[in-house]
Amino acid sequence: MQRAATYGSGSGSQGGGRGQLIDREFAGRLDWILLGACALIAVFGMLMIYSSTHNKDPKDPTYYVVRQGLAMVIGIGLFSGLIRIDYRKFRDFSMLAYILTVAALFFVLTPIGSESKGATSWYELPFNFQLQPAEFAKFGLIVALAGYVNEHRGDIDPWRLTVMVGLALVPLGLVQMQPDLGTNMVLLMIVIGILAVGGVRGRYLLALAALGITMIVAVVSVGVLKEYQLARLGIGASAATTYNVEQATAALGSGGAFGQGYLKGSQTRLGFVPEQHTDFIFTAVGEEFGFVGAALLLILFAIVLWRIWRIAQLARDHYGTLVCAGVLAMFTFMIFENIGMTLNIMPVTGIPLPFMSYGGSSLITSCACIALVSNVYANRFN
Amino acid sequence: MRLGIVGVVIIALFSALFIRLWFLQVASTTSFAAQTEANRVRILHEPAVRGSILDRTGRKLVENKLVNTIRIRRGLTDDERKILVPNLAKALKPLGVTKAFIDKRLDSGRYGPYEPVPIKDDVPYKRLVYIKERPEMFPKVDVVRRSIRVYTLFEEIKLIYPSVFAEATPASHVLGYVGAVNKDEQKLHAGEGYGPDDVIGKIGAEQVFESELRGAPRTRKLEVDSRGRLVQVLRDKPAQAGNDVQLTIDLDVQRVAEESLTVGMRKASKLKDPGIKDRFKTFSAKGGAAVVMDASDGSIVAMASAPTFDITEFTDGIPIEKYTALNDSKSNYPLLNRAIQGQYAPGSTWKTFTALAALEVGVTTADEVYVDKGFVEFGDEPNVQTFKNAGKEAYGNVQLERAIQVSSDAYFFTMGFRFWSGYNNDNLKKGYAIQHVAKRYGFGRPTGVGLANELPGRIPDRKFKAQLNKNDPDTSRRAWLPGDSAALAVGQGDFLVTPLQLATGYAAFINGGTLYAPRLASKVLTPGGQSVLRDLPSQMIGSVEIDPAYRTVIMEGLKKVILGIGTAAEAFRGYSGLPAAGKTGTAEVFGKQDTSVFVGVLNPDALPESIDLADPLTHQYVIVVFVEEGGNGGSVAAPIAKRIMLALSGDPNPPEVRLVQPKTPGGER
Structure with a gap:
């Protein structure tokens, strides 16, 4: 294709694109359905964050929304940057991505990192901003693991598999030391997703799954997990978790078919659902916009997943497919687990809802992941 | 291809979410509205002035008096409590209030988490001033006026006829008394707005005519947020004084x-x-x-x-x-x-x-x-x-x-x-x-x-x-x-x-x-007894032919x-x-x-x-x-x-009772 042929490594200085974020020629190669759906979800998310936080501090009702908007600007900026670098360049930097991820995860455990709510998972930045390396680890792991699996395409023997698992275990272990069980589960799903699509033989996958379960049982029984984490996984139940789920269910249930109206849901407005602007943002949607609003949101998410899945198929090379598979596994798990827990069909874990939940690190990572996928799409004919 | 399987898995997961969402939001019969209402709405009552009880000639047997009551607001920190309890016990000691009493009241489940705990009624003015001037010694102490029962006529009778009424009041059983609502009574009168701090007629006329005498309490419906902070007053219905009841007792x-x-x-x-x-x-x-x-x-x-x-x-x-x-x-x-x-x-x-x-x-x-x-x-x-x-x-x-x-x-x-x-x-x-x-x-x-x-x-x-x-x-x-x-x-x-x-x-x-x-x-x-609201005619329950x-x-x-x-x-x-x-x-x-x-x-x-x-x-x-x-x-x-x-027959002070010494042993007479 002609347009494709003119596109090089995407430095942003092409043709009439100078000064513009994305030039017209390049815009034509983007999957606007995917990007539109993501943008709609993000805007929806900002609305709900406002709804659930504007009463927290009457003097500054837009505190959370402004910060989320800032993160979104950064996310869009990062997206525009990443989209211009051919994704195959990332392949060559798999090792670097891996090392950076591990380093970031390691240093957060040192006194450089900050502790909050019993977990050492933040880098404290100026102006009250925090950086959550575990979020970025998702991106790093996708790039790195896809690269490694791609390299050994067709000859993944038990030895290679062991190496791969070993490599994956390092960041997982570091995340567990924070501890952040939710993120770890997402990372695990990324590993499984990439391996599954990467052509690892079925019985190896099964063996891997068995190993994973054994490890979880071991971790639980050895007592590495704290009581609240066990409760979150549905093993025993802490009062706080039960309260969370009850309030979430009440919020959703009271929404009914059409909801109570924006800013009118009492559970949301008066802050009865703990962590509503972060992990339980879906309950705000359910209470104020009802089944119709919640279903619409689910459809938007379905569109996003469908597009990623489709791009995985359309990818020009195996690496592109693997990257998409990683992103797909990540989003699928996050969406299902997050909404599932508010619906009381999944255990409560601290996993944000992509593009919706308040949290800059998560939003920026999601943007980066979508940039990766868009990149694969844009370069599908190259 | 493997991706196909992944697609199927995703469709299955989303279907599960959709179905669950449908059942929770649309098909559910649970009253989530009631649950969220209970979360956010607090109803507070303040009792109205209770009606008087009159005898058949219109004399006021039971009246009300507004008295100063000392209450402790909720939300006392441990430090504040350590300061308050001994000080208050000391200040109210002549009125019979002890440290143990205050502690018991504060920890009693009778008073709701938003309702102040009453400590002592009818506190003399001098003591009130002492307490009100020293907020650092008496944190979270409130003084409110509330009405209590008084029996002015009986005070006179006690003085005139001490041999019988020194330690008793006339018509005690008929009039009855009021006391703090207990759990059973709250259950019995559910929905009538009785708070644990309210009084209710326990026996006698106070109980029989409770609904007349009580009036309607001031009812405030408040909306609170998850931390219990007041967001807005949804309704404020003023109190309505209780009606007076005229007894047939003379x-x-x-x-x-x-x-x-x-x-x-x-x-x-x-x-x-x-x-x-x-x-x-x-x-x-x-x-x-x-x-x-x-x-x-x-x-x-x-x-x-x-x-x-x-x-x-x-x-x-x-x-x-x-x-x-x-x-x-x-x-x-x-x-x-x-x-x-x-x-x-x-x-x-x-x-x-x-x-x-x-x-x-x-x-x-x-x-x-x-x-x-x-x-x-x-x-x-x-x-x-x-x-x-x-x-x-x-x-x-x-x-x-x-x-x-x-x-x-x-x-x-x-x-x-x-x-x-x-x-x-x-x-x-x-x-x-x-x-x-x-x-x-x-x-x-x-x-x-x-x-x-x-x-x-x-x-x-x-x-x-x-x-x-x-x-x-x-x-x-x-x-x-x-x-x-x-x-x-x-x-x-x-x-x-x-x-x-x-x-x-x-x-x-x-x-x-x-x-x-x-x-x-x-x-x-009517409250104050100016006019008749309603007659209570005698109830004929049978007619016997003689x-x-x-x-x-x-x-x-x-x-x-x-x-x-x-x-x-x-x-x-x-x-x-x-x-x-x-x-x-x-x-x-x-x-x-x-x-x-x-x-x-x-x-x-x-x-x-x-x-x-x-x-x-x-x-x-x-x-x-x-x-x-x-x-x-x-x-x-x-x-x-x-x-x-x-x-x-018209003699309010007849000669004293004179018994007759029985001569014969008892029997059917």
């Missing part, structure tokens, strides 16, 4: 009734009991009741129960030890209202109704001459049973009228045997003539006065006896025997009535057959009871009140001294057209007096009743 008569009962009982306890060999044995006379009823409309003019108590003790919450003492056997249960909760054998006062039954079923006539030999024998040889008159006295030739006057047991035993013969011949109308009369005159069931815990009394019959002795191996004991009918005829055996029932039954007999539910109040007045000829002959007998050789003639010597009649009763109680009973009647012959509603002296009254272990009706109960009858 304070003068009530006071005299209580004086007479108390003094009479005191004197009886020094009276020698001739029924006991020990010549120094006196009557114990530890409990009693008096009821005065206006027979024209069933109004209760006085209702006394002894021993009694002091309702002013309850205004600021009665200490638990004192309350326990009021429910104790040692003090003979002062809280018990014996007028409605005391069940006694009526003794010979019942003969009025036996006579009615006998005339109605024709086992005798007014003219039949009966020879009273002092005893009756019943049965065939060798099973002859002998029933004797009290004091073994023989009255010779008696007709019904005289049998009532002298209370001839032989005569009425004989009537009992005649009823029993009917029963034995399957003539149940005759056999159960007494039971039938008892039921028509309202015995054997609560009178419907509306006071709590009223007892029903008991009318024994064949079924009752079979049930009573069903486990007795001797089957003959389950049968209804001649002796049972004879005992019933003289108001003994298993027959039980309450003083109020007896008054109600007599009232119906006297007024010509109208059975009223006893009435405690006549009007509901042959005027029967009524006349029995009434003649009753009138002669207080004259000549009548059983109460000695007690009524020198009586100067309204036209009167009466009947004595001396009821035997197994293992105890006799119950002394008297039923007095005022204006027995008043015609309906001669009764002027506005002039109480023209009304017909029934006066019932019971004294537990008080001996003869004529010697204790009759003099007490006489004094009450003098009060009803």
Whole structure:
């Protein structure tokens, strides 16, 4: 294709694109359905964050929304940057991505990192901003693991598999030391997703799954997990978790078919659902916009997943497919687990809802992941 | 390809989310709205000023006073508490507040998490100033005005009649008292907005007319957020003062009734009991009741129960030890209202109704001459049973009228045997003539006065006896025997009535057959008592047909009871009140001294057209007096009743009760 042929490594200085974020020629190669759906979800998310936080501090009702908007600007900026670098360049930097991820995860455990709510998972930045390396680890792991699996395409023997698992275990272990069980589960799903699509033989996958379960049982029984984490996984139940789920269910249930109206849901407005602007943002949607609003949101998410899945198929090379598979596994798990827990069909874990939940690190990572996928799409004919 | 499988998995997961979402939001029947409402809405109540209670002449028996109450707001930190509790205990020490008391109140589950905890009512101004000027010593202390019950009139009465009212108030049982709402009452009155800090009428008129007296509390509906902070006031309904209630009680008569009962009982306890060999044995006379009823409309003019108590003790919450003492056997249960909760054998006062039954079923006539030999024998040889008159006295030739006057047991035993013969011949109308009369005159069931815990009394019959002795191996004991009918005829055996029932039954007999539910109040007045909101008319609950000829002959007998050789003639010597009649009763109680009973009647012959509603002296009254272990009706109960009858005749301070020393041992009189 002609347009494709003119596109090089995407430095942003092409043709009439100078000064513009994305030039017209390049815009034509983007999957606007995917990007539109993501943008709609993000805007929806900002609305709900406002709804659930504007009463927290009457003097500054837009505190959370402004910060989320800032993160979104950064996310869009990062997206525009990443989209211009051919994704195959990332392949060559798999090792670097891996090392950076591990380093970031390691240093957060040192006194450089900050502790909050019993977990050492933040880098404290100026102006009250925090950086959550575990979020970025998702991106790093996708790039790195896809690269490694791609390299050994067709000859993944038990030895290679062991190496791969070993490599994956390092960041997982570091995340567990924070501890952040939710993120770890997402990372695990990324590993499984990439391996599954990467052509690892079925019985190896099964063996891997068995190993994973054994490890979880071991971790639980050895007592590495704290009581609240066990409760979150549905093993025993802490009062706080039960309260969370009850309030979430009440919020959703009271929404009914059409909801109570924006800013009118009492559970949301008066802050009865703990962590509503972060992990339980879906309950705000359910209470104020009802089944119709919640279903619409689910459809938007379905569109996003469908597009990623489709791009995985359309990818020009195996690496592109693997990257998409990683992103797909990540989003699928996050969406299902997050909404599932508010619906009381999944255990409560601290996993944000992509593009919706308040949290800059998560939003920026999601943007980066979508940039990766868009990149694969844009370069599908190259 | 593997991606296909991934796609299927995603579709499955999303379907699960959709289905679950549908069931939770659209198809669910759970009331999530109620759940979220309970989360966010708090309802707070502040009681209204309670209505006053007036007597039948409009005197205010119970009023309200606004007092300063010290309360502690919620949200006390541990440090604040450490400062507050000792300081407050010290400041309020003269008022009887201790550290332990404050701690107990603060930790009590009775007060809601948003409601301030009241510590002390009626705190003097000087102490309030001291507390209010030192917020650092008394963190989170509030002073609010609230209304408590006051009894101004009773304070005067206490001073004028200290011998009776020093430690008691008049009409305590009738008025009742208010106290903090308990859990059961909150459940019973769910939805009426009773908070744990509210008071509610516990017994007496305070309880019966609770809904009138209470008014409507100030109700505030608040919206709070998850941290309990006030977001907005959704509704603020102002308080509405309670209505006043005008009772049918007449304070003068009530006071005299209580004086007479108390003094009479005191004197009886020094009276020698001739029924006991020990010549120094006196009557114990530890409990009693008096009821005065206006027979024209069933109004209760006085209702006394002894021993009694002091309702002013309850205004600021009665200490638990004192309350326990009021429910104790040692003090003979002062809280018990014996007028409605005391069940006694009526003794010979019942003969009025036996006579009615006998005339109605024709086992005798007014003219039949009966020879009273002092005893009756019943049965065939060798099973002859002998029933004797009290004091073994023989009255010779008696007709019904005289049998009532002298209370001839032989005569009425004989009537009992005649009823029993009917029963034995399957003539149940005759056999159960007494039971039938008892039921028509309202015995054997609560009178419907509306006071709590009223007892029903008991009318024994064949079924009752079979049930009573069903486990007795001797089957003959389950049968209804001649002796049972004879005992019933003289108001003994298993027959039980309450003083109020007896008054109600007599009232119906006297007024010509109208059975009223006893009435405690006549009007509901607007707050402050300026105008009548609503009349509370008497409730007619039955109509009994009485042959005027029967009524006349029995009434003649009753009138002669207080004259000549009548059983109460000695007690009524020198009586100067309204036209009167009466009947004595001396009821035997197994293992105890006799119950002394008297039923007095005022204006027995008043015609309906001669009764002027506005002039109480023209009304017909029934006066019932019971004294537990008080001996003869004529010697204790009759003099007490006489004094009450003098009060009803218009003398607010009649001469003191003068008892009659019984000469003969007790019996059916």
